[in-house]
Amino acid sequence: MITRLSHLFLRTLRDDPADAEVASHRLLVRAGYVRRIAPGVYSWLPLGLRVLRKVEQVVRQEMDAMGAQEISLPALLPREPYETTRRWTEYGDALFRLQDRKQADYLLGPTHEELFALTVKGEYNSYKDLPVTLYQIQNKYRDEERPRAGILRGREFIMKDSYSFDLDEAGLARSYAAHRETYQRILARLGVRYVIVSATSGAMGGSASEEFLAESPVGEDTYVRSLESGYAANVEAVVTPAPAPLPLGGLPPAVVHDTPDTPTIAALVAWAESAKVVDRRVSAADTLKNVMVKLRHPDGKSEIVGIGIPGDREVDEKRLGAAVEPAEVELLTEADFAANPFLVKGYIGPKALLDNGIRYLVDPRVGTGTRWITGADEPGRHVVGLVAGRDFVPDGTIEAAEVRDGDPSPDGHGTLVAARGIEIGHIFQLGYKYTDAFEVDVLGENGKPVRLVMGSYGIGVSRMVAVVAEQQHDDKGLRWPSEIAPFDVHVVIANKDESARAGAEQVVAGLDARGLDVLFDDRTASPGVKFKDAELLGMPWVLVVGRGWAEGKVELRDRFTGAVEEIDAQAAVDAVVARIRG
Amino acid sequence: MITRLSHLFLRTLRDDPADAEVASHRLLVRAGYVRRIAPGVYSWLPLGLRVLRKVEQVVRQEMDAMGAQEISLPALLPREPYETTRRWTEYGDALFRLQDRKQADYLLGPTHEELFALTVKGEYNSYKDLPVTLYQIQNKYRDEERPRAGILRGREFIMKDSYSFDLDEAGLARSYAAHRETYQRILARLGVRYVIVSATSGAMGGSASEEFLAESPVGEDTYVRSLESGYAANVEAVVTPAPAPLPLGGLPPAVVHDTPDTPTIAALVAWAESAKVVDRRVSAADTLKNVMVKLRHPDGKSEIVGIGIPGDREVDEKRLGAAVEPAEVELLTEADFAANPFLVKGYIGPKALLDNGIRYLVDPRVGTGTRWITGADEPGRHVVGLVAGRDFVPDGTIEAAEVRDGDPSPDGHGTLVAARGIEIGHIFQLGYKYTDAFEVDVLGENGKPVRLVMGSYGIGVSRMVAVVAEQQHDDKGLRWPSEIAPFDVHVVIANKDESARAGAEQVVAGLDARGLDVLFDDRTASPGVKFKDAELLGMPWVLVVGRGWAEGKVELRDRFTGAVEEIDAQAAVDAVVARIRG
Known part of the structure; x- marks a missing residue:
């Protein structure tokens, strides 16, 4: 064709x-x-x-x-089957809904x-x-x-x-x-x-x-x-590898400290370092950050939830979203904080959440026996040495923390990239x-x-x-693998000479007769314009009929490698067929 | 396949x-x-x-x-282009409309x-x-x-x-x-x-x-x-052939008659016959029936319109609908009649419509100089000899009357069927x-x-x-022309004998090798069930491998003609290919 x-x-x-x-x-x-x-x-x-x-x-x-x-x-599609599986609602705003002339839902x-x-x-x-x-x-x-x-x-x-x-x-x-x-x-x-x-x-x-x-x-x-x-x-x-539970016995009691002006993890770590509250270097990974989110459930109800993750990690919105589906995540408003005065911004700890019936989910790293520096639920105060499983028992775990290069692979072999x-x-x-x-x-x-x-x-x-x-383009344009290229080969007339045009017609007819789909640039535009278009359009093979035609030569260009080959005009059809059919 | x-x-x-x-x-x-x-x-x-x-x-x-x-x-599609051409509105209820999550119209x-x-x-x-x-x-x-x-x-x-x-x-x-x-x-x-x-x-x-x-x-x-x-x-x-205008001069004046109990065309014709108000036989075609409709225009406005057609014809809803598009036709309500007391049901004439500014459109047969028996706008009264173009001038013509077998062809040659x-x-x-x-x-x-x-x-x-x-089915089922049949040929095993089964597999493989699409009934169901299904499904050719297989014979059925032909098993593939490829 x-x-x-x-x-x-x-x-x-x-x-x-x-x-x-x-x-x-x-x-x-x-x-x-x-x-x-x-x-x-x-x-x-x-x-x-x-x-x-x-x-x-x-x-x-x-x-x-x-x-x-x-x-x-x-x-x-009619609404009913999607109602049966609740997806009519659970799909949320991503579903295009409409009504017909009888107000039936589709x-x-x-x-x-x-x-x-x-x-x-x-x-x-x-x-x-x-x-x-x-x-x-x-x-x-x-x-x-x-x-x-x-x-x-x-x-x-x-x-x-x-x-x-x-x-x-x-x-x-x-x-x-x-x-x-x-x-x-x-x-x-x-x-x-x-x-x-x-x-x-x-x-x-x-x-x-x-x-x-x-x-x-x-x-x-x-x-x-x-x-x-x-x-x-x-x-x-x-799935974050969870540490084995550590023994709870023998751990020192948690102590509340005055930590003025430490609403951020960085400020908290700086305070802990200078106050030497633990017997080793303190890093953000020793702190427990409690992030509050509001879940909107498919039935329309809202729920405030606390999420505890190590302070060196951010919450990954997509992981959090996937973890709570079909609920949707919203941010708490000032009104939410006002309605829950036990939430002390910058100093939220597990205790206030659990005491006030807020569901509290933690990163799997917050395993039994791990010790944390975290909020004490009062402005300017933190608690040091709070032990998971002893001082607080979370309602469950959640995969909400970011995954980072270098994290251990969940299968126990190597680290993640x-x-x-x-x-x-x-x-x-x-x-x-x-x-x-x-x-x-x-x-x-x-x-x-x-x-x-x-x-x-x-x-x-x-x-x-x-x-x-x-995946396949380069800076000049598209490049299509033969299997899905719009045309098998792109033939360009690159000479105004009438004999080159006639020659191109002959080559094109030959390619067509062999069952190839040919895009034929028969326009009168300049060779430069045509070559640029051929590169942009991206057929895998470009056959140029130009100045060489008089000497019985045409040019075959491989759009992927950029290789240019001069071939005998009489053998052009066979050469192209061989390249394409392998 | x-x-x-x-x-x-x-x-x-x-x-x-x-x-x-x-x-x-x-x-x-x-x-x-x-x-x-x-x-x-x-x-x-x-x-x-x-x-x-x-x-x-x-x-x-x-x-x-x-x-x-x-x-x-x-x-x-977005609404805007259809708004530009007004089709967003004119399409009426036939258009499926919806909104996306941002309330944009589609x-x-x-x-x-x-x-x-x-x-x-x-x-x-x-x-x-x-x-x-x-x-x-x-x-x-x-x-x-x-x-x-x-x-x-x-x-x-x-x-x-x-x-x-x-x-x-x-x-x-x-x-x-x-x-x-x-x-x-x-x-x-x-x-x-x-x-x-x-x-x-x-x-x-x-x-x-x-x-x-x-x-x-x-x-x-x-x-x-x-x-x-x-x-x-x-x-x-x-398009109804309109009669040439007739001369208005010399026609007798219209006369109003008492016509008690004549709200229907049949009653009116009976009265006119018995009263001998005109010097020839009276038929329904001599009466002018005025049908009132309400048009709802795309801009939402309603308009009451009178349509005058010869009394021997009904209004054809589809012709009327096409004639007034994009307006839609509605029936007048009792409230409409109450609001327009000059509309005297059963006795509506052109005069009351034209005097009261109601648009009045007539069938093309109601040409200048034609004479009519029609309503006199008073209960129990009609007017005889009312002349179009003299006693009333309609606002235009409309193609709303039914077309009937025997009507003259609009091209002047013959009559319509x-x-x-x-x-x-x-x-x-x-x-x-x-x-x-x-x-x-x-x-x-x-x-x-x-x-x-x-x-x-x-x-x-x-x-x-x-x-x-x-167009192609018969009382037994579907019948598909080869060009669009789901399969070229339907092969049925009609014998439980293992050799017939093996033979059918061999024939099917042969047909496949020749590039035909074969539907192969390899089920263990009874031959009767299979034949009924083959007729219902409607492939153009049905090849039956059955009792004859032992004697080297198969049966080829033409689903269109019903013809059954016994052919040599060895030549079956060639025979089917010849039938299909002609």
């Missing part, structure tokens, strides 16, 4: 779009692949749509190969667990039908608070979501493993550099879950891994949350009903286009 | 769904092609999705062949004229770039008042919509003609029986427009055609409505701006699946 640039609906832009922060966004807009319609809502122009469809096709082929079956559910599907569970319930009723894995490739909708980076985090986007249904947990584990392998195959074909990390399940419910993160400094997810072991986890999923990634896939062993909600049973071999166990698996399709652009 | 029925996510139903009125709906549900999720909102199960994708592919190939370029715009796109006009404005700025035709195949949303017949009239559905942009009207005419031909090619490939009829433009704006109607007694559109000429039109678009159809395509010469609204100009050859002229063209993709099912 031949597409002429003189005809293609395309305008490349010289300047970066004003709102573009990341390279993929900048380049996909400049190269005329996508256009913004509203925040997080984009059009796909011809080149972008071609890449998108090719990514879709890779995903579809691999899903089919694993035995999954494609169906297509609506994006416009939503735009962010993910389809409910509907797939109901679909299987509707069709199948015997253990003989199981296992089954269904998938769709479809528009999804999430009203992101901060849509960003073009199609990297959109509010309307395309996802492949699939759902497995098994008779038992062993079956679920097999379905999960099959998806994991399929995702690895898909990402290998797309040439994406990625890591698989342990993840939290979030609003999805369920137990085991892993994320596929594309390595990228512009990613919104932080993950950590141990270089000494295979351990890798989204930072939200890192952090990097950033873009979430491109997520696989969940959901368990029974949805099949319980809708009573998805089949008749078992023994004649008794068997409740099905479910997995849910998603891979970003439109996001993948941005991810590949992000 | 081989798909085994033992594995396929499919359950066929013995019973018709309770809500199914038409055959396509009944069969697509029974055969497990689609499932209802909400009114007018359906899931596509594996077989249905395969047909849908094949229809899409036929449409895509033909659109590409005409030089149109595929892009993809979002379904979630809609789910019912059709994309605004966005395509803006897209072309955004990319192109020179006459050299024109003409251009862009299309998309995409989910559309319309909140139909009465979603019906399964996927025949859904609220979420798939459409191919395209938009042409030309420098002048001659270019638009060419783009329109190209679409018309492309649609004919598409429908020929899909085997759809259809007519092309003149249409009204409705809420789209613009001038010339035609509809493609699939012939079907279950269609919602009524069209008429003249068997003597090529004339065909949607009944909403029929009515039939029903399903709208599957609509092509519009929009003109400048949208390019004016967004000032879509390019620099012309002479350096001056040229306003582009636009066309808009739609073809139903998901609806087409129902249309083919509707």
Whole structure:
């Protein structure tokens, strides 16, 4: 197939779009692949749509190969099933909700667990039908608070979501493993550099879950891994190794000190050092910082909670958010402090919280027998040598403290190093949350009903286009792997000579006859403009028919390596086919 | 590709769904092609999705062949562009509207004229770039008042919509003609029986427009055609031939008569006959019926309007609706009559309307010089010999009266015959409505701006699946033309004998090797159940491997003709390939 640039609906832009922060966004807009319609809502122009469809096709082929079956559910969904699972409410502001002309409530599907569970319930009723894995490739909708980076985090986007249904947990584990392998195959074909990390399940419910993160400094997810072991986890999923309980006997009693003007950890440490209140060097890690947050639960109720973490660490908002889901975290207002006068800012200690019925959760490092310098619940006073498990017993632990480079790996091997990634896939062993909600049973071999166990698996399709652009681009423009390039080869006429034009037509016809998709720059623009566009648009191979044509030579450029090769004009078609088909 | 029925996510139903009125709906549900999720909102199960994708592919190939370029715009659209063209309001209740988390207004796109006009404005700025035709195949949303017949009239559905942009009207005419031909090619490939009829433009704006109607007694559109000429039109678009004006001179004056108890046309005609008020037989066609309606205009204002039509005809609600668009028609309430005491029910005449400033529109048959028996605006009184153009001058004409079999054809050749159809395509010469609204100009050859002229063209993709099912089914089930059948051939094992099973596996492998998509009924069910399913599912060819296998024979069934042929087992693969590839 031949597409002429003189005809293609395309305008490349010289300047970066004003709102573009990341390279993929900048380049996909400049190269005329996508256009913004509203925040997080984009059009796909011809080149972008071609890449998108090719990514879709890779995903579809691999899903089919694993035995999954494609169906297509609506994006416009009735409220009721999401009410049953409470997600109508728990999804919060991220759900697009609307009403029809009869005031019936609808939503735009962010993910389809409910509907797939109901679909299987509707069709199948015997253990003989199981296992089954269904998938769709479809528009999804999430009203992101901060849509960003073009199609990297959109509010309307395309996802492949699939759902497995098994008779038992062993079956679920097999379905999960099959998806994991399929995702690895898909990402290998797309040439994406990625890591698989342990993840939290979030609003999805369920137990085991892993994320596929594309390595990228512009990613919104932080993950950590141990270089000494295979351990890798989204930072939200890192489980802090808890110290073994220490004996409580023989520890000196806690002592309250006047510590004027020490509302910050730094000031407190400076005081402790100078006052020599303990028999060793004092660091921020010896202090216990109590952070107050307000949780808004899905039922609308608010709860004030205290979180105790070592003073050398900050609260990580995303870890905290993941730890308290589906509740949402809010800051306390002045009115909250006024209503709870026992909260003495800068000097809050465990005692006032526990005495006043405030739930108090601590970092796992605050284990039984550990000793702390912390607030004494009076202005300008702290307590030294307060022992966890003796002087206060917290209501539980919480993973809210930041994870840092150098922290010990949770698997006991080596230390953690952090990097950033873009979430491109997520696989969940959901368990029974949805099949319980809708009573998805089949008749078992023994004649008794068997409740099905479910997995849910998603891979970003439109996001993948941005991810590949992000990982593969260079300073001149986009670079597409052959598997998903809009065209196999980009042919440029770089000479106004009529014979070069005729020669280019001949080469293009030859490439087309061999089944290649050719983007043909037949415009009358200058060679400089055309070369710049070819680099920006990013086809993997650029064939230049120019001055050399008279001597029977054309030029083949490798967009990835930048290598330029002069080849015989008569052999050009064979050479290009050989490069592409390997 | 081989798909085994033992594995396929499919359950066929013995019973018709309770809500199914038409055959396509009944069969697509029974055969497990689609499932209802909400009114007018359906899931596509594996077989249905395969047909849908094949229809899409036929449409895509033909659109590409005409030089149109595929892009993809979002379904979630911001309000502003639709505000500019007033369609945000004019679309009325049929538009799904919603707000995002920041209370910004959005809609789910019912059709994309605004966005395509803006897209072309955004990319192109020179006459050299024109003409251009862009299309998309995409989910559309319309909140139909009465979603019906399964996927025949859904609220979420798939459409191919395209938009042409030309420098002048001659270019638009060419783009329109190209679409018309492309649609004919598409429908020929899909085997759809259809007519092309003149249409009204409705809420789209613009001038010339035609509809493609699939012939079907279950269609919602009524069209008429003249068997003597090529004339065909949607009944909403029929323009009543107006009589030539008659001379006003020499006509007797109108006379008011007491006509007790004649509030109906039948009673009035009976009175006129017996009273011999005119010198010939009186029929209902001699009476002028004045129907009062209330129009709700898009700006929210209401207006009472009188419509005068010959008494032998009823008002056709759809013709009236089309004639007053974008206003909506409502009935007058008792309060309206109370507020306008000059409206004497059963005896309303032109005089009271015109005297009281009520807009009065008449059927084109009520031409200058025609004489009528009509209400005298007093209870029990009518006026005889009231002359249009002399005794009353209406405010205009309106196409609101029903069109009937036998009416003269508007083109002057023959008479009209009515039939029903399903709208599957609509092509519009929009003109400048949208390019004016967004000032879509390019620099012309002479350096001056040229306003582009636009066309808009739609073809139903998901609806087409129902249309083919509707036109092609028989009493046993679905029947798919090869072009869009989910599978090329359906192979049934009709014998429990192990050798027949092995033989079927061998035949299936042979068909697969030749590139055919095979649906393989490898279940252990009885031959009767399998044959019934094969008929219901509707693949064009069914190959039965059964008792004959031992004698080297298999059976090939033509699902369309019902013909059964015994063929040599060894030649089965070649025979099937020959049938399908012609």
